[in-house]
Structures are given as C-alpha cells and as structure tokens.
Amino acid sequence: MGRSERKHRAILAAAQEMFLAGGYLGTNMDELAARSSVSKQTVYKHFGSKEALFVELVTSMTDAAGDRVHNEVADPADGDDLVGFLESYADRQLDIVMTPKLLQLRRLVIGEVGRFPDLAEALYEHGPKRAIGMLAAMFARLTERGMLHADDATAAATAFNWLVMGESLNRAMLLGDAAIPSTAERRAQVRAAVRVFLAAYGAR
Incomplete structure (x- = not known):
C-alpha cells in the first residue's frame, strides 16, 4: 500500500x-x-469537500458490508439443501447489516436527506439496491436450474430481502441498538422468512 x-x-x-x-x-x-x-x-x-468525504464514507461502509454478505457465497449445487442455503445466507445478511455502526450510519443519512440527497442515494445504491441486484441474479440462475420458480427475479429478491430484514430493521432503527435481535431471535426470524419465501417462489 x-x-x-x-x-x-x-x-x-x-x-x-x-x-x-x-x-x-x-x-x-x-x-x-x-x-x-x-x-x-x-x-x-x-x-x-466535507460532503464528498461523507458520501465516500457511506459508499465504502455499505460496499464493505455488501461484499461480506454476497461475495463469499457460491450458488448451491443441484441436490444441495436449498432451505439450509437460504437460511444460512439470510442469517449472514441479517447479522452483518444489523450492526451498531451500520445502523447509526443509516440513521445519520436519513437525518441529512433534506440537505444532502446524494447521501441517501449513495446509501440506497450501494446498500439495498445492490443487495437486491445480487440476489436477483442468483435467483434467476436458480430458477433456470429448476431450484426456484421466480418469473420476476427482482421481485423475488425484493421479497426475500424485506422478509429477512424488515421487522428487525424497523425495530432497531426506531428503538435503538438494544432492539438488535439476539442470535436465537435472528435465526427464528430467518427460518420464518425462508418458509414464507419458498411458499411463494419454491420450485413447482
């Protein structure tokens, strides 16, 4: 370096x-x-500028979190346990995103949206939008192989993302870090999210 x-x-x-x-x-x-x-x-x-520094900080933190979730996970092979794979993936996603620093960054950006919309755009583009894009690409591949039934891979990825993230993210954003789920709570939520997702998008 x-x-x-x-x-x-x-x-x-x-x-x-x-x-x-x-x-x-x-x-x-x-x-x-x-x-x-x-x-x-x-x-x-x-x-x-100070604003450009803040935008790069938002970008670098969200990219790093996304890379930890997505880049080290290979698609499941034919015959693999799809339920187990999706639960593992979702648990990893929820565990990484629900960290105090990333939650504080999200709160901070939301508080500055009115003055600095570029911050919110950076968080959205490098956070949820990037995550859903990577999921959609994976779900499209799994659909082609007959492991999922997702005619609209982006809609499936969006559903999966918010089934996994929604409740925990809302609670932690509004109630603070004390509301971050425990390991047991996180895994229970993940199991429920995957069960609902596969009821809609599982192979027919």
Whole structure:
C-alpha cells in the first residue's frame, strides 16, 4: 500500500469515528485532519469537500458490508439443501447489516436527506439496491436450474430481502441498538422468512 492510499484510509477511518459520533454538522474538519495525522489541505486534496468525504464514507461502509454478505457465497449445487442455503445466507445478511455502526450510519443519512440527497442515494445504491441486484441474479440462475420458480427475479429478491430484514430493521432503527435481535431471535426470524419465501417462489 502506497503512502497516498494509507492517508486516504486514515482519513476515512477518522471520518467514520467522527461522523457516527457527532453527526455531519458536529464533525470539524480541522479535528478530523488532526486525528488522521494529515493536514487539512491533504483531506481536501483526497476528497474535495466535507460532503464528498461523507458520501465516500457511506459508499465504502455499505460496499464493505455488501461484499461480506454476497461475495463469499457460491450458488448451491443441484441436490444441495436449498432451505439450509437460504437460511444460512439470510442469517449472514441479517447479522452483518444489523450492526451498531451500520445502523447509526443509516440513521445519520436519513437525518441529512433534506440537505444532502446524494447521501441517501449513495446509501440506497450501494446498500439495498445492490443487495437486491445480487440476489436477483442468483435467483434467476436458480430458477433456470429448476431450484426456484421466480418469473420476476427482482421481485423475488425484493421479497426475500424485506422478509429477512424488515421487522428487525424497523425495530432497531426506531428503538435503538438494544432492539438488535439476539442470535436465537435472528435465526427464528430467518427460518420464518425462508418458509414464507419458498411458499411463494419454491420450485413447482
């Protein structure tokens, strides 16, 4: 890793800590530069503006979470336990997305939508939209192989995503981190979500 890349990562790390703790308005760029061990000029050289830095932080955090959910999972092979695969996938998704930092980022972005719509767009494009796109591609492949029956793979992916995420995400967003489900609660929700999903999209 080169010196410039190390500085870029140090700035993003400090930005994550400060934006999540103090919000957009509460984050001071002079302090952020000091915490990053770079000059304020270097911060602006890398990111251009405070808003651009915030957008990149949103993008990098949501991309990293999405990669952990999707990129390390191979499609199930013919004859594999589809129920077990979907439950494992959903449990991984719910466990990764329902972390305090990502929930705080989501709350922070929603609070800034009126002033900075680009933030919400970045969160949506790199979060739910990207996740549903990856799921849709996988569900289309499974439908071609006869393991699912999803004429509209995007609709199936959207249904799966929100069956898994909806209740837990709503509770945690509104009630705080104390409402993040326990492992047992998460797995029970996952089993129920997969059962309902397969009732609609299971192979005929």
